[in-house]
Amino acid sequence: MSKNRDIMKIVVVGHVDHGKSSLIGRLLYDTNSLPEGTINKVKRIAKETGKPFEYAYLLDAFEEEQKQGITIDTTQIQFQSQIRDYVIIDAPGHKEFLKNMISGAANAEAALLIIDAKESVQEQSKRHAYILYLLGIKKVFVVLNKMDLVDYSEEVFNQVTLEMGEFLKTLGVSPLGYIPVSAFYGQNILKNSEFMSWYQGKNILSSMDSIEKERGVEEKPLRFPIQDVYKFDDRRIIAGRIEQGKLHVGDKIKIYPEGKETTVKSIEYWADRDQKSQIAAGESVGITVSDEFFNKRGEIITSGSDVPYVSNSFRANLFWMGKSPLIKGKTYKIKLTTQETEGELFEVIKTMDSSNLDCAGETAEVKINEVAEIIIKTKDLVAFDSFNDSQTTGRFVIVDGYDVAGGGIIVSDEAVVHNHFQAVFEYNGLKARGDIFEEYLYNSDTFNIEKKQNYLPVYTLGDEIEVKGESFSYPSNFDVLILRDNTAIRVRNQKITSITQLSDYKHEGYPVLNGRGFEINVKSDEEVQSFLRDWKVLSSTELLSKWVVFGKYRSIQFA
Amino acid sequence: MNHLDQLEAQSIFILREAYKKLGKLGMLWSIGKDSTVLLWLAKKAFFGHCPFPFIHVDTTYKIPEMIAYRDKVSKELSLDLIVHTNEEAIKNGMGPEQGRLVCCKALKTDALQQVVKKYEFEGLIVGVRRDEEGSRSKERVFSERNKEDKWDYSNQPPEMWDQFKTDFPKGNHIRVHPLLAWNEIDIWEYIRRENIPLIDLYFARNGERYRSLGCAPCTGKIKSNATTLDDIIEELKTTTVSERAGRAQDQEDSYAMQKLRKDGYM
Numbered sequence: 001m002s003k004n005r006d007i008m009k010i011v012v013v014g015h016v017d018h019g020k021s022s023l024i025g026r027l028l029y030d031t032n033s034l035p036e037g038t039i040n041k042v043k044r045i046a047k048e049t050g051k052p053f054e055y056a057y058l059l060d061a062f063e064e065e066q067k068q069g070i071t072i073d074t075t076q077i078q079f080q081s082q083i084r085d086y087v088i089i090d091a092p093g094h095k096e097f098l099k100n101m102i103s104g105a106a107n108a109e110a111a112l113l114i115i116d117a118k119e120s121v122q123e124q125s126k127r128h129a130y131i132l133y134l135l136g137i138k139k140v141f142v143v144l145n146k147m148d149l150v151d152y153s154e155e156v157f158n159q160v161t162l163e164m165g166e167f168l169k170t171l172g173v174s175p176l177g178y179i180p181v182s183a184f185y186g187q188n189i190l191k192n193s194e195f196m197s198w199y200q201g202k203n204i205l206s207s208m209d210s211i212e213k214e215r216g217v218e219e220k221p222l223r224f225p226i227q228d229v230y231k232f233d234d235r236r237i238i239a240g241r242i243e244q245g246k247l248h249v250g251d252k253i254k255i256y257p258e259g260k261e262t263t264v265k266s267i268e269y270w271a272d273r274d275q276k277s278q279i280a281a282g283e284s285v286g287i288t289v290s291d292e293f294f295n296k297r298g299e300i301i302t303s304g305s306d307v308p309y310v311s312n313s314f315r316a317n318l319f320w321m322g323k324s325p326l327i328k329g330k331t332y333k334i335k336l337t338t339q340e341t342e343g344e345l346f347e348v349i350k351t352m353d354s355s356n357l358d359c360a361g362e363t364a365e366v367k368i369n370e371v372a373e374i375i376i377k378t379k380d381l382v383a384f385d386s387f388n389d390s391q392t393t394g395r396f397v398i399v400d401g402y403d404v405a406g407g408g409i410i411v412s413d414e415a416v417v418h419n420h421f422q423a424v425f426e427y428n429g430l431k432a433r434g435d436i437f438e439e440y441l442y443n444s445d446t447f448n449i450e451k452k453q454n455y456l457p458v459y460t461l462g463d464e465i466e467v468k469g470e471s472f473s474y475p476s477n478f479d480v481l482i483l484r485d486n487t488a489i490r491v492r493n494q495k496i497t498s499i500t501q502l503s504d505y506k507h508e509g510y511p512v513l514n515g516r517g518f519e520i521n522v523k524s525d526e527e528v529q530s531f532l533r534d535w536k537v538l539s540s541t542e543l544l545s546k547w548v549v550f551g552k553y554r555s556i557q558f559a
Numbered sequence: 560m561n562h563l564d565q566l567e568a569q570s571i572f573i574l575r576e577a578y579k580k581l582g583k584l585g586m587l588w589s590i591g592k593d594s595t596v597l598l599w600l601a602k603k604a605f606f607g608h609c610p611f612p613f614i615h616v617d618t619t620y621k622i623p624e625m626i627a628y629r630d631k632v633s634k635e636l637s638l639d640l641i642v643h644t645n646e647e648a649i650k651n652g653m654g655p656e657q658g659r660l661v662c663c664k665a666l667k668t669d670a671l672q673q674v675v676k677k678y679e680f681e682g683l684i685v686g687v688r689r690d691e692e693g694s695r696s697k698e699r700v701f702s703e704r705n706k707e708d709k710w711d712y713s714n715q716p717p718e719m720w721d722q723f724k725t726d727f728p729k730g731n732h733i734r735v736h737p738l739l740a741w742n743e744i745d746i747w748e749y750i751r752r753e754n755i756p757l758i759d760l761y762f763a764r765n766g767e768r769y770r771s772l773g774c775a776p777c778t779g780k781i782k783s784n785a786t787t788l789d790d791i792i793e794e795l796k797t798t799t800v801s802e803r804a805g806r807a808q809d810q811e812d813s814y815a816m817q818k819l820r821k822d823g824y825m
């Protein structure tokens with residue numbers, strides 16, 4: 001084995017009983033990756049219980065799993081192909097064990113999504129696809145298993161492929177390919193099957209070998225979360241794992257959330273072979289710095305101009321695995337890399353059943369197996385990135401009681417949120433938020449767009465409003481639709497003439513704005529209705545790009 | 560980074576998490592190859608220091624060379640070593656004749672429970688690996704045991720993105736598994752790469768060697784001519800026999816290890 005072989009982690013997911021464990025078992029068996037003892041043991045168990053030999057038992061080690069013929073918990077197993085090493089992660093397909101599926105999948109770089117060709121696309125096929133998408137796993141092969149049960153039919157293959165393809169399209173996911181196999185009969189596993197000569201693509205193993213590794217985390221901006229600070233001897237060592245980027249002695253660094261500046265004095269090591277002048281992503285390291293100010297676990301060391309967000313709130317996509325729902329008004333523990341803080345659910349923008357993307361719009365809570373777009377508010381300032389920019393500093397878990405109950409991917413930061421629900425419009429029991437009268441500024445030190453925090457009045461019926469600010473200029477007549485608070489406001493001659501529920505709103509031909517002061521491009525009541533329908537099904541980015549114009553009434557000023 | 564670099568970095572990360580987040584912490588040290596690698600990784604994680612005690616559960620049936628080696632190394636490295644035996648059981652004549660699983664339970668599981676209670680450990684670092692056997696293959700990195708040391712294996716909490724279980728009721732403890740992702744060959748290649756000193760029972764003498772170390776009555780040797788690390792690695796690449804084939808307690812019953820480990824066995 002050459003020293004620098006790559007290692008690739010692949011999770012196998014899909015609906016219960018569609019053959020995930022069998023496929024892995026078969027792959028290990030055919031590649032002679034298992035000791036004889038392991039195979040003999042499964043043979044013996046099959047004999048003792050009078051059941052046929054199951055490749056799945058090579059993975060499903062628990063007695064309960066074998067007795068029930070079902071995977072309960074995830075496992076990982078190593079094997080090698082000609083070109084590299086693999087860690088294959090088996091995930092359970094039963095809905096009840098979704099938390100175990102996620103525990104497995106969260107470690108993976110790529111995935112095989114298994115679908116029983118005969119049963120076709122089922123609830124967990126879709127749910128798992130969605131979870132992969134949320135976890136940021138984009139390299140996915142869809143595998144149609146049990147082709148033997150459909151006479152290796154090309155037609156069935158095409159049908160199922162079409163059905164899954166349509167669902168994946170709604171997620172904006174395009175799979176690397178579709179592979180027809182029979183795990184049980186070993187067809188299209190290591191070599192192409194003679195029963196499916198109509199299939200011109202790659203078999204399982206060659207498909208796996210074709211997945212390219214993500215490279216270049218070392219080249220990204222530095223993210224080095226402090227794990228601990230040691231003072232075992234006269235050195236004061238800052239220890240942790242570099243998640244992104246690289247670092248040298250003498251580098252200027254900034255430590256967030258505060259943004260303290262210092263330089264790297266030394267890279268520490270114990271074994272001689274670990275002496276290095278450069279350390280990089282993936283390595284667990286220790287450094288000393290020239291300024292001896294107080295550093296602690298949770299802070300993030302960065303260098304260069306690309307710095308993390310610092311805020312007490314962020315917008316995220318979340319999946320919930322907890323038996324009790326995620327609710328407002330309760331304090332949870334939020335863990336983001338090595339940072340830990342108390343936090344709460346500030347707002348649910350929308351929730352979705354993760355298996356059919358049925359949207360429940362705004363609700364007050366997030367239930368088990370649901371995914372949601374939410375805003376989290378934390379007690380302390382946190383340093384983080386958007387998941388797109390940096391995976392490890394762009395994700396967090398929520399601990400409810402003693403257990404991790406939710407995982408989230410950060411979409412963006414939110415301006416520091418106030419402690420109380422801050423209404424801009426209020427009338428007759430209706431309260432609506434928005435930052436329509438706040439200034440948008442470009443901060444030339446941080447290169448970020450920020451909102452100026454000023455305390456604004458609360459408007460009600462009859463009030464005259466300010467239509468011009470530094471960064472906005474509204475007409476004298478317009479409507480505001482504040483979706484998250486289900487409220488519509490009419491402004492005529494710069495005065496508020498009505499504050500009603502959205503359902504009572506009728507378009508009168510005046511411009512329509514959202515709660516942020518952006519134009520919603522609707523010209524008629526029909527268009528308003530179709531916009532509202534889109535709001536229920538589209539992601540916020542999709543909705544904004546389709547309907548909303550930023551610059552019509554707003555601009556960004558230099559701060 | 561190659562495969563071993565990645566495993567090493569991850570294990571060090573886990574050790575540091577355990578040290579930071581768990582209260583009283585100890586490392587199980589069985590003298591074998593996995594414990595030896597663990598000790599080495601701890602030295603790397605803490606820059607030459609070992610900021611927790613090492614625990615050896617002595618069944619009194621260990622292969623004698625293991626005990627001699629244990630005492631030599633712990634003196635050389637001035638380890639803070641806790642040796643514990645279930646004296647009560649020994650006094651009452653416990654031994655493998657009573658039944659292997661009964662004996663394992665008394666001299667290992669119960670003994671371990673006694674140490675945990677006595678020193679009020681909140682975290683125990685254990686060198687188990689997924690590839691050793693079935694119930695270990697399903698383990699979490701941070702795995703909770705309740706007040707009776709029981710493992711609720713069919714209802715394990717989520718573990719993702721290296722956010723480990725660090726919240727639990729007082730009286731429970733966490734088994735920390737830094738080597739979970741390693742396999743047997745990884746261990747040997749790492750020992751070779753890092754040049755880690757090791758007990759010589761693993762190297763063949765007179766055509767036989769130990770592949771896994773345990774209690775003398777229940778641990779068999781394998782036929783082998785592997786006298787160097789290179790030989791051992793070469794041998795493992797071609798063998799079809801599993802690592803714990805020489806460990807009698809594993810063979811007692813199809814689910815022997817699952818049953819033992821559910822009750823607190825390592």
Ligand SMILES: Nc1nc2c(ncn2[C@@H]2O[C@H](COP(=O)(O)OP(=O)(O)OP(=O)(O)O)[C@@H](O)[C@H]2O)c(=O)[nH]1
Binds near residue numbers: 016022071092181
């Ligand atoms: N005919 C046929 N049966 C198969 C094939 N692959 C798997 N099976 C059978 O399908 C059943 C379920 O297989 P598993 O591998 O346990 O399915 P799984 O997806 O791992 O199930 P969970 O992990 O419980 O979600 C077993 O009885 C297998 O023998 C196949 O290619 N053809």
Ligand SMILES: [Mg+2]
Binds near residue numbers: 090091
């Ligand atoms: Mg399975």
